[in-house]
Amino acid sequence: MTAAPHSEDDNLPGGPPELLGEFGEFGGRYVAETLMPAVEELARAWPKAWADYTFVDEYRAILRDYVGRPTPLTEARRLPEAVGGGRIFLKREDLNHTGAHKINNCIGQVLLARRLGKTRIIAETGAGQHGVATATACAYFGMPCTVYMGAEDVSRQALNVVRMRLLGAEVRPVTSGSATLKDAINAALRDWVASVADTHYVIGSVMGPDPYPLMVRELQRVIGDEARAQILDRIGRLPDAAVACVGGGSNAMGLFAAFVPDADVKLFGVEATGEGLQGRHAATMAKGRIGVFHGMRSLVLQTDDGQLLEAHSISAGLDYPGIGPEHAHLHATGRARYLGISDREALAATELLARTEGIIPALETAHAIAALPAVIRELGPEAVVIVNVSGRGDKDMHTVMTHLDPATLTLIEEAERGRKAARAAHQAAAGHGGEEALIVDGHELRAEGKEEHERRSGSRDGCVRPGARGEPRRPGRLPDRVRPRSQRLARADLRRL
Amino acid sequence: MLELGVPFSDPTADGPTIQAAMTRALASGATLSGALALAAEVRRRFELPIVLFSYANPLISYGPERLSRETAEAGADALLVVDLPPEHAEVLRGPASARGLGWVGLVAPTTTPARRARVLAASSGFVYAVSLTGVTGAPLDPSDPALHAGLATLRGASSLPIVVGFGVRKAEDVRALAGHADGVVVGSALVEAGQRGPAALGELVKSLRGGTLRA
Missing domain, CATH: 3.40.50.1100 (Rossmann fold)
Known part of the structure; x- marks a missing residue:
């Protein structure tokens, strides 16, 4: 253990009780007694580390040489x-x-964990971004890493699960409660209650007990x-x-x-x-x-x-x-x-x-x-x-693919409604319509549009999205919306969906 | 003594058994007022002390004044709130004390002497000694000399009765701990027995009682 000697006089856990990292009436340290000493240790260690040039210099150097900061x-x-x-x-x-920005925080917290003599890292993740960033920081420093992730999210974000595992982290699916982010945090807290002696919990946002909201803000500032x-x-x-x-x-x-x-x-x-x-x-x-x-x-x-x-x-x-x-x-x-x-x-x-x-x-x-x-x-x-x-x-x-119609990039059910209306109009007009729109767009756009259409609708990868069904794709008959709309983007685009 | 749990959707200090029990209770419509009605019913029929156990949010959300008044009216004796350390306890402890309710503080194996003093200063009724560094229902070695030494230290620091819990499952555990504390809390094991039916639950309680000195 390279930890700073633990002070028995913890009447000053980063300040008197009325200064428990509170932001107005918000904040505080509402955790089980088992965790309170660890939270107090962090609250003492964090400001010292943040005021220590060797710590801050190392953090900044890693952000520059590894993360790629400053960002433009x-x-x-x-x-x-x-x-x-x-x-x-x-x-x-x-x-x-x-x-994403998540890595700024993870680098700082894993550095702090090392300074505290902790030998193991745990984290929660929702979409997997914080999990990936924590796993990355742990790979960088050679620390074992366990990431809790709601079972729902594990299946929704399979790609990030693979990334975390490639980076050497253990991903533990959480099935309790709603099996999502809040339950992953619950599971990480339970792990931490039992492993607090050697483990640091890298919380991924400006939340949790003091000093996390303050510390994560400073690491993201x-x-x-x-x-x-x-x-x-x-x-x-x-x-x-x-x-x-x-x-x-x-x-x-x-x-x-x-x-x-x-x-x-x-x-x-x-x-x-x-x-x-x-x-x-x-x-x-x-x-x-x-x-x-x-x-x-x-x-x-x-x-x-x-x-x-x-x-x-x-x-x-x-x-x-x-x-x-x-x-x-x-x-x-x-x-x-x-x-x-x-x-x-x-x-x-x-x-x-x-x-x-x-x-x-x-x-x-x-x-x-x-x-x-x-x-x-x-x-x-x-x-x-x-x-x-x-x-x-x-x-x-993947989410965009499942929510947007691949051909029109509108919400799937609306695209379906639109197509029905268009088919009805098409039948009423007895064969007039579609082709003309394309001629207006010109030949070049047609070729580009076709390729784009095939890519989006997944015809090359063999997947059939719900919205793509029931509409035979014929060359030369592409949806109007495939035209590049670069010159006519307007506020209406935001209201379109 | 009865520790009556009020379920919370996110019980971070509890192991899988109590978590699942809370989830089941909420799914079948359990509420704080329901728990208070149950406490009153138990009080009408039995003399035993009743401690209301929960997490901060459902209790504070109910309104500290209202909670304290109705808890006292139901005949319960104390509150045990696992995620309200002494630093934050006053919001409930104040109104509870005004109604004559006890406030059960928790001392964990990780608790430093200075923190222990803070917990004890805020406690009344009894103090809850957490037997292990972990969540409820985790494996416990009830004969661990470090645990016994911790209980002895706590005994030296407080005149309050000491009740030890977390991971206590069977009569032998109770027997191993009985000489080191004034009481023993069994939670997860009783919930598990309860799921096997009232007979199994009664059986376990009888067996656990057999482990106490005064049985």
């Missing part, structure tokens, strides 16, 4: 036209090693610190707003942290309204009530009896019934505002960013993109906005 701040070229104007700057966390310096360098002033998606809230807190003191910079968090606030959703800000969950006091989606509700979002990373306590605090004080974006709007925004900027965002990130029209409407077409592109979309291609 890309000014969007064609996106503004589609969202009502503005100068929009994309903070490119998607370009990090492993494809590199996003905001870089973005702030980059925008000042680029345009000589601060942005009017910073926008990021919020599940637990780590990418948003990382971006916001640098701008919270700048009162003129508006902060917008974007949460997932899933199928709508009347249906299944993950809109903790809109629908949550104060509760105690996963070691913290925060806003929580719960029944009147104080039982947790299952969250839903098309993006597994936002599919969580709680939210980091600092976000609850920023919300309560009005420093940040929180908007809601549905599954459909997020899917549309995925396509929008892909087509306008050549960046396929994660579905989580797409929620932030989808909120831009509302932000620009409020701030005006001259506004300068930084959006955090928290991750890349490769992991979500």
